[in-house]
Structure formats: structure tokens, C-alpha cells
Amino acid sequence: MLKTKVEKALNNQLLIEGESSQIYLAMASWAETQGLSGTAQFLYKHSDEERIHMLKLVQYINERGGHAVIPALSAPSRDYKTLNNMFATLLKHEIMVSSKINDLVEICLKEKDFTTNNFLQWYVSEQIEEEALARTILDKLKMIGSDKSGLYMFDRDVESITVQSNTGTKA
Numbered sequence: 654m655l656k657t658k659v660e661k662a663l664n665n666q667l668l669i670e671g672e673s674s675q676i677y678l679a680m681a682s683w684a685e686t687q688g689l690s691g692t693a694q695f696l697y698k699h700s701d702e703e704r705i706h707m708l709k710l711v712q713y714i715n716e717r718g719g720h721a722v723i724p725a726l727s728a729p730s731r732d733y734k735t736l737n738n739m740f741a742t743l744l745k746h747e748i749m750v751s752s753k754i755n756d757l758v759e760i761c762l763k764e765k766d767f768t769t770n771n772f773l774q775w776y777v778s779e780q781i782e783e784e785a786l787a788r789t790i791l792d793k794l795k796m797i798g799s800d801k802s803g804l805y806m807f808d809r810d811v812e813s814i815t816v817q818s819n820t821g822t823k824a
């Protein structure tokens with residue numbers, strides 16, 4: 654049975670993951686309107702992954718005798734100005750998510766909920782990978798600068814940019 658404090662914190666994380674999914678969906682839609690179809694596909698996929706992060710939490714909370722409450726989600730920004738700006742926003746968002754996951758782990762340890770701590774370790778590793786991926790993409794965009802053919806190739810290849818292809822840590 655989940656302790657109230659842990660259940661509340663997990664429900665809060667569920668909201669963050671749901672909002673992440675909406676943010677990436679908004680980014681995908683913006684990219685598509687800019688003719689960046691590769692980037693849009695990358696972000697649609699990322700949005701689906703975030704929804705799965707949320708779903709895992711919903712099921713975990715309920716399996717442990719809690720109640721996963723499905724929250725209202727706030728509207729994400731609709732305009733991201735430039736690709737660079739959008740991925741910088743994405744990285745900042747992932748850094749915020751990582752810190753929320755760390756806070757959640759801290760609560761579990763304080764409450765001696767080692768099962769939930771164990772469950773959360775998947776999110777801890779996932780965050781390391783997601784931050785690394787966002788940094789890799791930003792580095793690439795910095796290199797490209799305003800070079801149109803570089804941007805064309807970036808958009809064509811972004812779906813295959815993975816942490817493994819750049820750091821050797823993950824597919």
C-alpha cells in the first residue's frame with residue numbers, strides 16, 4: 654500500500670509526464686507547420702513516449718493500492734520561433750523533469766518505500782538519456798548555424814540521432 658505522501662508525489666509526476674507529452678506534441682505541430690517533417694516525426698514519437706511514461710505511473714499507483722488521478726493539462730506554447738530555441742526549451746524542460754524525479758526518489762527514501770524507489774530507477778536512467786539526446790541535438794544545431802543545407806540534412810536525419818550514435822550509451 655502506498656503512503657499518502659508517496660501517492661501524492663507520484664500523482665504529481667503523472668501530471669508532469671502528461672504535460673511533457675503535450676509540450677512535445679505542440680513542438681511537433683509547430684515543426685510540421687515550418688516544413689520540418691523529420692523533426693515533427695521525431696517529436697510526435699517523443700510525445701508518445703512521454704504518454705507511456707505517464708501511463709506507467711498510472712498503472713503503478715493503482716497496482717499499489719493508490720488512486721491515479723487523471724489531471725487537466727495546461728496548454729503548451731504554440732510558437733517556438735527557431736529550431737534552436739525549441740530544442741533549448743526541450744533541454745530545459747528535461748532538466749526540470751530530472752530534478753522532479755530526483756525529488757520523488759528523495760521522498761521515497763525518506764518514507765522508506767524501497768519498492769517505489771526501485772520502480773523509479775527506470776525514470777532516473779531515462780532522464781540521463783533524454784538530457785544527453787537533447788544536448789547532442791543542440792550541439793549539432795549550433796554547428797549547423799544558419800546553413801540551409803545543413804538544416805535540410807539535420808531534418809532528414811534527426812529521427813536517427815540517438816544517444817548511442819553520438820555517445821555510445823544507448824540506442
Ligand code: OFO
Nearest residue numbers: 670703706750783
Ligand atoms: Fe522526457 O521524460 Fe518522461 O520521464
